[in-house]
């Protein structure tokens with residue numbers, strides 16, 4: 001994990017969305033959104049169900065093309081493309097775990113190094129070269145597991161592990177490529193208080209020691225407010241706030257659109273009802 005030596009340099013913009021809109025037929029999923037995330041910065045993305053959070057992630061990953069506007073990753077001027085994400089320094093965790101049930105934890109994490117399925121690499125490269133790549137990939141996977149304190153699970157199947165450990169495996173799969181930009185989709189979903197506290201520390205460390213730019217979607221408002229440097233709030237596809245946690249929490253528009261509902265109905269997560 002070579003990036004671990006690099007100190008955080010909050011001045012470098014790692015991700016920028018400029019005037020991005022996405023329409024699905026008559027639905028405006030994103031409405032002229034501007035957003036940036038810099039190296040070493042943790043930005044939370046919140047909003048009610050259907051506000052456009054997943055669509056924004058999908059735009060950054062090249063899964064959804066903006067109807068208009070521009071997305072930039074690092075200094076690149078070309079739009080994000082799904083199959084180049086790892087090479088462009090982007091990794092993402094999924095809302096569900098998305099682990100391969102029939103593969104070991106190590107093999108699952110190795111899959112984060114390539115969009116190719118495990119085994120396809122060997123066929124493409126030829127045996128000796130593939131074996132070298134395989135050993136490097138195994139070492140990197142073990143390092144990622146080590147960093148999250150679960151290296152002892154490398155040979156196990158995900159289904160044999162408790163949910164919080166599987167959640168870490170999914171995070172290790174994102175970290176194995178040493179991403180400069182990390183997108184976390186509901187990282188605290190399904191976790192208890194102790195695991196959420198550890199997760200918060202892990203995310204802080206990733207930003208502080210590796211200089212990783214982190215954008216996270218999360219319904220656990222307490223976690224978002226305590227962890228993030230900045231919080232962006234979407235409502236009906238519009239960015240209605242982008243400020244410090246304290247500013248966002250006292251913003252009447254945010255309270256009306258999301259936080260008021262959260263406080264009344266689901267103070268510790270579970271999705272903002274609309």
Ligand SMILES: Nc1ncnc2c1ncn2[C@@H]1O[C@H](COP(=O)(O)OP(=O)(O)OP(=O)(O)O)[C@@H](O)[C@H]1O
Pocket residue numbers: 024027028029047048049050051052053054055056271
């Ligand atoms: N592929 C699609 N086709 C049509 N409409 C879509 C598509 N994807 C998303 N939408 C719509 O776009 C809007 C934004 O959806 P999105 O999933 O991005 O919201 P979200 O904030 O992630 O919601 P949640 O918190 O429930 O995951 C919603 O109205 C949704 O129904």
